[in-house]
Amino acid sequence: MAENILEVKHLKKYFKTARGTLHAVDDVSFTIEKGKTLGIVGESGCGKSTTGRAILRLLEPTDGQVIFNGQDITALSSSKMRQMRRDMQIIFQDPFSSLDPKKTVSQTIAEPIIENKILKDKKAIDARVRELMATVGLAERLVNAYPHELDGGRRQRIGIARALAMEPKFIVCDEPVSALDVSIQAQILNLLQELKEQMGLTFIFITHDLSVVNHFADEIAVMYLGQLIEKAPTEELFDHPVHPYTRALLSAIPIPEVGIERPERILLRGEISSPIDPPDECRFAKRCNYVCDQCHKSCPQLVEISEGHFVSCHLWENFK
Amino acid sequence: MEEQKDMVLEVENLNVKFVMEEETVEAVNNISLHIKKGETLGLVGETGAGKTTTALSIMRLVDSPPGVLECDKLEVCGQDVMGMSITELEHIRGGLVSMIFQDPMTSLNPVFTVGQQIAESLERHEHLNKNDAWKKAEDMLELVGIPRERAIEYPHQFSGGMKQRVIIAIALACSPQLLIADEPTTALDVTIQAQILQLMRELKQKKDTSMIMITHDLGIVAETCDRVAVMYAGKIIEEGNLEEVFNHTLHPYTEGLFNSLPNIKNRRSKLEPIRGLMPDPTNLPRGCAFAPRCNYATDACRERRPELVSFGGTHKAACLAYENPDFHIERGKKNG
Numbered sequence: 001m002a003e004n005i006l007e008v009k010h011l012k013k014y015f016k017t018a019r020g021t022l023h024a025v026d027d028v029s030f031t032i033e034k035g036k037t038l039g040i041v042g043e044s045g046c047g048k049s050t051t052g053r054a055i056l057r058l059l060e061p062t063d064g065q066v067i068f069n070g071q072d073i074t075a076l077s078s079s080k081m082r083q084m085r086r087d088m089q090i091i092f093q094d095p096f097s098s099l100d101p102k103k104t105v106s107q108t109i110a111e112p113i114i115e116n117k118i119l120k121d122k123k124a125i126d127a128r129v130r131e132l133m134a135t136v137g138l139a140e141r142l143v144n145a146y147p148h149e150l151d152g153g154r155r156q157r158i159g160i161a162r163a164l165a166m167e168p169k170f171i172v173c174d175e176p177v178s179a180l181d182v183s184i185q186a187q188i189l190n191l192l193q194e195l196k197e198q199m200g201l202t203f204i205f206i207t208h209d210l211s212v213v214n215h216f217a218d219e220i221a222v223m224y225l226g227q228l229i230e231k232a233p234t235e236e237l238f239d240h241p242v243h244p245y246t247r248a249l250l251s252a253i254p255i256p257e258v259g260i261e262r263p264e265r266i267l268l269r270g271e272i273s274s275p276i277d278p279p280d281e282c283r284f285a286k287r288c289n290y291v292c293d294q295c296h297k298s299c300p301q302l303v304e305i306s307e308g309h310f311v312s313c314h315l316w317e318n319f320k
Numbered sequence: 321m322e323e324q325k326d327m328v329l330e331v332e333n334l335n336v337k338f339v340m341e342e343e344t345v346e347a348v349n350n351i352s353l354h355i356k357k358g359e360t361l362g363l364v365g366e367t368g369a370g371k372t373t374t375a376l377s378i379m380r381l382v383d384s385p386p387g388v389l390e391c392d393k394l395e396v397c398g399q400d401v402m403g404m405s406i407t408e409l410e411h412i413r414g415g416l417v418s419m420i421f422q423d424p425m426t427s428l429n430p431v432f433t434v435g436q437q438i439a440e441s442l443e444r445h446e447h448l449n450k451n452d453a454w455k456k457a458e459d460m461l462e463l464v465g466i467p468r469e470r471a472i473e474y475p476h477q478f479s480g481g482m483k484q485r486v487i488i489a490i491a492l493a494c495s496p497q498l499l500i501a502d503e504p505t506t507a508l509d510v511t512i513q514a515q516i517l518q519l520m521r522e523l524k525q526k527k528d529t530s531m532i533m534i535t536h537d538l539g540i541v542a543e544t545c546d547r548v549a550v551m552y553a554g555k556i557i558e559e560g561n562l563e564e565v566f567n568h569t570l571h572p573y574t575e576g577l578f579n580s581l582p583n584i585k586n587r588r589s590k591l592e593p594i595r596g597l598m599p600d601p602t603n604l605p606r607g608c609a610f611a612p613r614c615n616y617a618t619d620a621c622r623e624r625r626p627e628l629v630s631f632g633g634t635h636k637a638a639c640l641a642y643e644n645p646d647f648h649i650e651r652g653k654k655n656g
Contacts, residue, residue: 186593208510210510214584214587267514
């Protein structure tokens with residue numbers, strides 16, 4: 001039995017707004033095995049980034065538990081949580097706004113090391129910074145460069161070096177390559193893959209890009225309007241998607257090949273509905289091509305339809 | 321002469337520079353484009369390749385100064401755009417040629433209803449009176465899949481995908497001969513992207529509009545375009561129909577782009593990124609701009625700039641390595 005490094009149980013994150021309660025993450029549960037990568041996919045507003053942040057308690061969960069290495073971290077005091085975060089890091093999407101423009105590369109990478117009092121001796125810190133720069137492929141001459149002098153790929157490497165400075169066990173990657181051009185995107189993806197293998201890291205990889213997650217993740221969770229609607233090992237999900245939303249999502253990927261037979265594109269009606277005070281029905285009912293009475297009566301529960309393959313759809317048996 | 325009439329866009333040797341006090345950015349270097357009626361050309365490349373500057377130049381929307389635009393020929397439907405006055409240009413923009421920008425959030429005016437914004441261009445270009453223009457605006461909304469009652473709503477009442485539909489309605493209202501779509505779906509989610517691309521395909525067919533599709537996504541090119549031109553550092557480095565460029569790739573940079581993409585059908589395939597970065601456009605290398613990143617580069621590549629030459633059919637590439645008749649790239653071998 002493989003060891004689960006992370007268990008998320010009934011995680012909820014609500015926001016109070018003037019128009020009602022926004023259900024950003026609504027009762028999401030899943031587990032990740034040590035050393036694996038879980039991809040979380042979905043469209044803007046589906047709650048994937050909020051889920052990532054709530055797991056690290058960068059956003060305080062409204063309800064639910066996050067169990068990391070056997071410990072319920074939602075119950076930890078803020079000082080205990082600070083310590084715990086050494087093991088749990090995050091890499092952000094936008095390398096253009098997540099770095100302090102007034103700090104050099106070395107200052108930026110050294111910051112978490114000094115802040116967490118991992119090393120005190122200036123020489124040791126310097127050596128560690130250089131070591132981290134080498135690990136993520138930043139040339140030594142950039143040690144005193146400022147973020148504005150660097151391109152997006154290099155800035156993202158700084159973000160990765162910063163996350164690695166704590167020698168974490170688990171990293172949430174929130175759209176780490178979305179702002180980058182494809183040739184640079186491939187460099188960063190390869191780097192993350194190497195680091196994962198070398199250091200035995202566990203990743204949550206949040207993205208809207210299905211071809212990236214297909215390449216990178218061991219398992220994929222699909223989110224829609226704050227809920228997890230399907231989760232399966234990557235190959236299983238791509239080969240046998242069940243939920244009507246997952247199937248539409250996969251069919252919408254433009255394939256960069258000519259002269260091939262394209263799978264039939266499933267076009268959805270309309271757009272994602274409001275996450276504010278959602279009614280008790282299937283969240284996808286309004287756009288679903290197969291909607292029936294039952295879908296409007298209650299919100300379907302996540303069921304395991306084959307080993308490791310979870311789906312929440314009243315009609316899943318019809319799509320298997 | 322028959323063929324001439326069919327040409328919607330002809331650009332010969334376009335150069336765009338941005339001349340500033342301390343440096344000169346060579347944004348577009350000697351580009352030629354030809355688009356026939358009903359044809360869609362994909363303009364592909366990474367950030368900074370000069371795709372958008374090329375598109376803006378066609379409508380002469382490049383700010384000058386600092387922009388300096390030079391070319392031997394710039395004609396839309398046989399009309400010389402280079403020689404036009406501001407008034408004539410305003411007549412062309414949104415009339416003969418329309419443009420869809422990447423960001424639907426910022427290209428609509430927040431203080432006018434969407435109906436007013438579509439009607440405005442109809443009043444201006446088609447000289448319709450207020451009532452007729454409004455009616456046609458409502459028709460256009462319906463055409464792009466928005467109920468006509470929503471014409472009285474303001475942009476903030478629409479979602480991202482719906483705003484992009486409104487922008488498409490504005491762009492197509494005056495039946496342009498040429499539609500320039502600059503990353504029209506980049507800001508949208510994939511399921512919405514699929515809807516918008518489908519809509520654009522249908523409308524294009526219905527109206528036989530020619531189109532330039534600017535994108536960094538080779539998947540979108542494969543699905544929407546007839547021909548493709550790949551840009552690097554302000555130059556077209558490979559050009560041809562889809563079959564030629566996708567299945568008989570010639571240029572090492574195009575190969576690098578394909579190798580950088582995750583393969584959806586073989587998830588274990590390793591990504592082979594292009595090493596290094598795009599050169600600084602204020603300081604382009606003396607020889608081929610791609611040579612510093614190219615695995616096949618020779619001394620000649622670092623000395624001379626390659627010209628775009630024909631490789632048979634409509635296929636062209638700018639690569640000196642082919643001066644050696646035995647040269648081929650890895651990908652070329654794979655596909656024969």
